[in-house]
Amino acid sequence: MSMDAVFKALADPLRRTLLDALRARGGQTLGGLCGGRGMTRQAVSKHLAVLEAANLVATERRGREKLHYLNPAPIQEIADRWIGQYERSRLEALADLKFRIEGERDG
Amino acid sequence: MSMDAVFKALADPLRRTLLDALRARGGQTLGGLCGGRGMTRQAVSKHLAVLEAANLVATERRGREKLHYLNPAPIQEIADRWIGQYERSRLEALADLKFRIEGERDG
DNA sequence: TGCATAGGCAACTGAATAGTTGCATATAGT
DNA sequence: ACTATATGCAACTATTCAGTTGCCTATGCA
Numbered sequence: 001m002s003m004d005a006v007f008k009a010l011a012d013p014l015r016r017t018l019l020d021a022l023r024a025r026g027g028q029t030l031g032g033l034c035g036g037r038g039m040t041r042q043a044v045s046k047h048l049a050v051l052e053a054a055n056l057v058a059t060e061r062r063g064r065e066k067l068h069y070l071n072p073a074p075i076q077e078i079a080d081r082w083i084g085q086y087e088r089s090r091l092e093a094l095a096d097l098k099f100r101i102e103g104e105r106d107g
Numbered sequence: 108m109s110m111d112a113v114f115k116a117l118a119d120p121l122r123r124t125l126l127d128a129l130r131a132r133g134g135q136t137l138g139g140l141c142g143g144r145g146m147t148r149q150a151v152s153k154h155l156a157v158l159e160a161a162n163l164v165a166t167e168r169r170g171r172e173k174l175h176y177l178n179p180a181p182i183q184e185i186a187d188r189w190i191g192q193y194e195r196s197r198l199e200a201l202a203d204l205k206f207r208i209e210g211e212r213d214g
Numbered sequence: 215t216g217c218a219t220a221g222g223c224a225a226c227t228g229a230a231t232a233g234t235t236g237c238a239t240a241t242a243g244t
Numbered sequence: 245a246c247t248a249t250a251t252g253c254a255a256c257t258a259t260t261c262a263g264t265t266g267c268c269t270a271t272g273c274a
Contacts, residue, residue: 004120011118012262013111016189023196031220043263045221064220064271072193079190082123086179087186089130119232138250150233152251171241171250 003082006074009054014039015047019056022070029065110189113181116161121146122154126163129177136172 009015014037021033034044048068051057055074060067116122121144128140141151155175158164162181167174 007123008118011115016114019193023193029220039262040264041221042223042265046262066221070193070196072196075190075193079186079194083182083186083190086126086130086177086182089177089179136250146232147234148251149235149253153232173251 003074003078005054006056006078009050009056010075012047012050014044015051018044018047018051019070022057022068023072026069027060027067029067033068110181110185112161113163113185116157116163117182119154119157121151122158125151125154125158126177129164129175130179133176134167134174136174140175 017037018033022028030041030045030048033048034041037044048057052059056071058069058071060069124144125140129135137148137152137155140155141148144151155164159166163178165176165178167176
């Protein structure tokens with residue numbers, strides 16, 4: 001499974017709110033996930049498809065409904081395999097900069 | 108500083124390789140960062156501008172050269188403030204799924 | 215059988231994006 | 245001053261993308 005698809009899927013704010021919603025409560029239907037987003041069902045459906053392609057969301061068919069579940073594994077993988085490298089290099093990077101960069105724009 | 112800009116900046120594979128290059132060695136020039144990418148200098152420059160706008164790259168002018176440095180702080184922030192939520196909910200999410208999702212597509 | 219609900223597919227449109235090209239500016243070295 | 249190097253800016257193009265619309269399928273239920 002490609003890590004690039006995960007990064008791309010996470011790049012959209014609406015998709016992150018979908019993940020948030022599924023983190024709060026798993027097993028939501030497409031219709032349920034559309035509520036209060038000011039967007040058509042098809043638009044939300046496309047976003048969910050992107051998340052599903054990135055393996056961030058798993059689905060289960062129950063009758064005519066499609067239940068959506070968060071799969072946090074790819075996020076974990078990014079944290080472990082990608083962000084970890086930058087954590088490890090953080091102190092040396094700061095030493096490398098050793099000037100005004102931190103706090104320049106504040107945070 | 109917006110976390111969305113960081114997510115969007117990280118969504119591009121070339122930009123991630125630029126971050127990798129700066130993590131390996133700070134203070135590289137634009138020209139130096141262009142090597143072996145099969146892309147014009149302007150294209151790379153635009154990508155660096157995106158990274159800079161997301162505060163992932165800090166720059167310093169030295170004469171006619173522009174030196175680029177990695178700033179890992181936004182990545183840290185995402186790890187702490189965003190990914191952290193999903194780490195915390197991982198076990199309960201797995202309990203929520205309690206079926207075939209992990210390992211369905213393998214990894 | 216008839217109807218309502220949940221979702222899927224495909225075509226279309228307008229906006230955003232990536233990358234290029236051409237030219238301009240600024241510094242370094244002679 | 246002159247030339248080469250390092251970068252910046254702006255316009256243009258081709259592609260990609262988000263969201264919509266219209267229609268179709270499938271399930272639930274009376």
